[in-house]
Each structure stands twice: as structure tokens, then as C-alpha cells.
Amino acid sequence: MKRIPESLWCELEKLLPSKNTKVGRPEFDNKKTLEGIVFVLKTGIQWCELSEKYGHFSTVHGKFMKWARAGVFKKMMVKAREYYRIRNKKNIWYSIDTSSKKAPLANFSGKNPTDRAKRGIKHILIVDRKGIPLVAEIAPANTHDSKLLTSVLKTFRKSKKVRILTADSAWDNKESRLKCKKKNIALIASTNKRRNKKKHKSSAPMRWIAEQTFGILSWLRGLKICWAKTQESALAFLQIACSFRIFKSLGIFV
Numbered sequence: 001m002k003r004i005p006e007s008l009w010c011e012l013e014k015l016l017p018s019k020n021t022k023v024g025r026p027e028f029d030n031k032k033t034l035e036g037i038v039f040v041l042k043t044g045i046q047w048c049e050l051s052e053k054y055g056h057f058s059t060v061h062g063k064f065m066k067w068a069r070a071g072v073f074k075k076m077m078v079k080a081r082e083y084y085r086i087r088n089k090k091n092i093w094y095s096i097d098t099s100s101k102k103a104p105l106a107n108f109s110g111k112n113p114t115d116r117a118k119r120g121i122k123h124i125l126i127v128d129r130k131g132i133p134l135v136a137e138i139a140p141a142n143t144h145d146s147k148l149l150t151s152v153l154k155t156f157r158k159s160k161k162v163r164i165l166t167a168d169s170a171w172d173n174k175e176s177r178l179k180c181k182k183k184n185i186a187l188i189a190s191t192n193k194r195r196n197k198k199k200h201k202s203s204a205p206m207r208w209i210a211e212q213t214f215g216i217l218s219w220l221r222g223l224k225i226c227w228a229k230t231q232e233s234a235l236a237f238l239q240i241a242c243s244f245r246i247f248k249s250l251g252i253f254v
Contacts, residue, residue, distance in 0.1 A: 004035055008252050015075050016067065028055045028063075036060040038244075041237050044221025068236035077239045080246035081134055081155075087250065092163045093129045096152065096171070097210035098122045099218075100141050103226035106234060110140030121226050123214070123238060124148050126155075126165070129206070131213045132249050133242040138235050145170035149179055156183045164188060166204035217241050 004012070009031055016030050036054025040047060050057040067073065085091075103109040103121045112120035120141035125133045135155045139148055149171065156163075163185045167176075169192035180187040190203045218224045220241055228234035 004031060004038070005252075008247055011079065011247075011252065012076060015072055015079065017070060017072070028059055030063075033060050033063050037064050038240065041222035041240055042220055044224065044227065046227075064236070065230075065233060068232040073236040073239040073243070077136065077243045077246075080243040080250075083250055083252070084132060084134070084246050088128070088130075091128050092161055093166075093206075094126050094134070094163065095128075095166045095204075095207055095210040096124070096126045096149075097168065097207065097214065098124050098145050098148070098170075099214040101224070101226045103141075103228075103234070105229050106226055106231075107229055108140060108231040108234075109226075110142035112141035115141075121234065122148075123217075123223070124152055125210060125213060125242075126152055127210045127213045129209065130249065131209050131216070132246055133213055133217070134246070136235075136238045136242045138231065138238060146173060146176050149176050153179060153183055153185075156185065158183050160184070162186055166207050168204065168207065217245070 012034065013030070016034070018030070032054050036050055036057075037060060039045075039054065040050060040060075047057045047061045050060060054060055100112055100114060100120050100122055102112075102115070103119055106119065106121055109119040109121050111117040122139045122141055122143060122145075124135075124137040124139065124145075126135035127133050135152050137148065137152050145168075161184070163183075165180060165185050165187050167187060167189040169190040171187060172189040172192035176189070177187045188204045190207075217238075222237050223241055226234050228237065
């Protein structure tokens with residue numbers, strides 16, 4: 001992706017704060033700045049290696065951090081999700097999963113229990129049957145999956161329709177089911193044999209869709225390994241990636 005299409009830029013431009021004073025230098029083109037941010041996300045290069053055609057790297061990075069702290073990329077994902085839900089009102093099936101990423105520089109990372117206790121983070125996604133990531137969060141790698149359910153469920157409104165959420169064995173507990181029940185969501189989790197060895201083993205159906213989405217997002221080198229230092233910037237990259245995937249599924253982003 002070299003340029004952001006006008007069809008998408010018309011939607012994103014409204015979310016970006018603009019300079020309200022004439023003091024100082026004129027503001028650099030926000031569209032080129034966002035294209036530079038997306039280029040860093042896609043290639044995983046260092047900010048200082050960014051081409052001058054996107055503006056000076058310190059300007060691009062400075063705006064990225066400013067927008068991330070202001071919640072611009074969160075609003076971007078909310079807008080993308082609203083467009084998607086209008087066209088997919090009948091969808092009632094979702095899947096939740098996590099993926100651990102190396103994060104050697106992150107100041108919010110934790111020891112990864114599956115990677116020799118190296119520093120890492122977790123990406124948490126809720127996807128629908130089409131593999132579209134509708135909810136995205138991050139957490140230290142040493143945070144148990146079941147503790148992340150509260151934050152991601154905030155996105156879901158209580159509905160009269162019973163919705164289905166499939167998950168792996170980490171969510172096979174009474175507390176997680178009660179949290180989902182409050183949102184009128186039926187949690188179908190794979191059996192955790194470590195909690196009850198006599199319990200019949202079963203697997204949640206169609207969970208491979210969430211794993212497939214993680215694989216697709218990992219093609220973005222900026223997500224494959226987390227080089228971000230702060231939680232705001234790491235989450236911002238994930239939100240941009242998910243937002244563009246939603247827009248692309250709607251035909252807005254080509």
C-alpha cells in the first residue's frame with residue numbers, strides 16, 4: 001500500500017485533529033503523514049529510516065504519538081466497525097483468541113510463559129465468521145487470557161438476540177461465562193482438562209477463523225514483532241491494521 005485512496009481518506013480526514021493557530025510552521029500534509037505511519041506498520045522499519053516523501057521522520061513519529069494519545073486510531077476502528085455492522089446486522093457468531101508477540105523494547109511487556117520467559121505482549125482479537133477483527137486489545141504476555149475478557153466485552157452492547165462467542169480452554173470457567181451472560185452472549189469454550197479430568201473433552205467450533213486472522217495480520221512486519229516502546233503506540237498499530245482490514249472488506253479500501 002503506497003497511497004491511501006480518496007474514498008478512505010474522506011472518512012479518515014474527519015478524525016484527525018488539525019492545527020488551529022497560525023503560530024509556527026505550517027502543518028505538514030496529514031494524508032502523507034498517515035501514509036508514512038502505515039508504511040512503518042507494513043514494513044516494520046525504524047522511524048529514522050522513513051523516506052522524506054512522507055515528511056521528516058520526527059514529524060511523522062510525533063504526530064503518530066499525538067494521535068495515539070488522543071485516541072484517533074481508536075475512533076478510526078469504531079467508525080470502521082459501525083460501517084461494517086450496518087451491512088452485517090444478522091451476524092451473531094464471534095470468536096476470541098490471543099497471540100503472543102516478542103516485544104524487546106516495550107516498557108509494558110511481561111515474561112512470556114511460552115517463550116523461555118522472554119519479554120513479550122499479547123494481541124487479543126474478537127473476529128466474526130468472515131475473519132474480520134471487530135475488537136482489538138493488547139496486554140503483557142504474562143496476563144492470563146481469562147482476565148482479558150472484561151475489557152474486550154465493553155465493546156459489545158446488550159442485545160435481545162443471543163450471540164455466540166467461541167474460545168479456547170483458557171476461557172473454560174464459570175466467571176467468564178457469567179461475564180458473557182450479562183451481555184446476552186453464550187460462551188462456547190473448549191474443555192480445559194486440567195480443571196476437570198473427568199469432564200468430556202470438546203472443542204469450540206470454527207476457532208481456526210481467529211487463528212487465520214492473526215496469520216493475515218502477521219504479514220505486517222510492524223505487528224509480527226512489537227518494536228513499540230509504549231502501550232499507546234503498540235495498540236495504535238494494531239487498531240490501524242484492524243481498521244484497514246474492515247474497510248477493505250467493505251470495498252472502501254482497495
